Amino acid sequence: MNNEMLIRITRYYRALNKLRTIGLEKVFAHNLADAAGVSAAIVRKDFSQLSIHGQKRGGYEIIELIASLGKILGKGDSENVVVVGCGRIGKALMHYTGFESDGINIVAGFDNDISLISDERNTIPIYPVSKLKEICEKLNVQVAIIAVPESSAQDTYAHILECNIKGILNFTPITLRPVATQDGSNPVVHNINIGLELEQIFYELKFPKK
């Protein structure tokens, strides 16, 4: 499965979970097409490639489709995530509600600022960074979001890998340099670079694609 198809499948999966929560039982290719921003023909082609077939009278059972796509996406295991760096961005991510229908849970934050850690209003606990390994092992966490200041991004990245974290969503504008992991595996790193996205928007406005 190529990356674009994976993104579409993930979008279908999320849309299906939403449709289920509002009580729908059946869905049509064009419903999913709208949700994923593609044509109904592409939805049908994707499903046909995955050997998923609709009903005789048209449409798909939502519950069956969720099960099929969930299997393809490897769902069912724990999808616990921690946030390292609990400044404004980190805290906002800890309380982001857009994850809920995906089965992704932010289970803890980590920061070295004592005032953040002891804040009694925290609904998700914040621990000192020194506890990262212990807590992540206890909570079976393999994925972390890095939202620390730019200057400590690379050190944080190296430390996180020592704590057996395998997947990283890097929210800092830093390009992380590769770090060897203890078991020789390659960590999965995705970057969200807000400045870079804005730069590209400005660029495309100034020099529109023909």
Add this chain to the structure above:
Amino acid sequence: MNNEMLIRITRYYRALNKLRTIGLEKVFAHNLADAAGVSAAIVRKDFSQLSIHGQKRGGYEIIELIASLGKILGKGDSENVVVVGCGRIGKALMHYTGFESDGINIVAGFDNDISLISDERNTIPIYPVSKLKEICEKLNVQVAIIAVPESSAQDTYAHILECNIKGILNFTPITLRPVATQDGSNPVVHNINIGLELEQIFYELKFPKK
């Protein structure tokens, strides 16, 4: 210029601005390679393609390079941005410091929550959404970040386009449906979908690429 090259050029440009602020005058291809996460050979190839040549003794004058790349990226114009939706994520973006070296300025926020608008601790003003068009025209804003709740994302998008905003960074998990603009131009929309990035990380951990 393809998209990957544009991203690299933007990364070089940002790295150069940082190097300048710490007082450096000269830079070598491998410095920029480190900052952009590519090899020095790629940096040299990019520059050669752009007809940018180094000095006889090796290296490039930072100030000249910033001017050349800035011209390519269309720099120099106002890069004012507004944030629509000033909840946790929106507020965090308004105060994000990673933009500063790029010449991107967040000049205002918009929200319908009166308590946010009248908060005297705001260092960047927050206005009611009804003032979007007026303020954006006054401040020459063409780019907006959407950080509203999922349920109002599509309506906000349609409203923003009516206010002559041409570029949108969509921070909601919604796939925005195309909306016709008054002048018939196509808005530039980029999406930052945190949930989707995390899903992909989990997927790649479960099914590693060979």
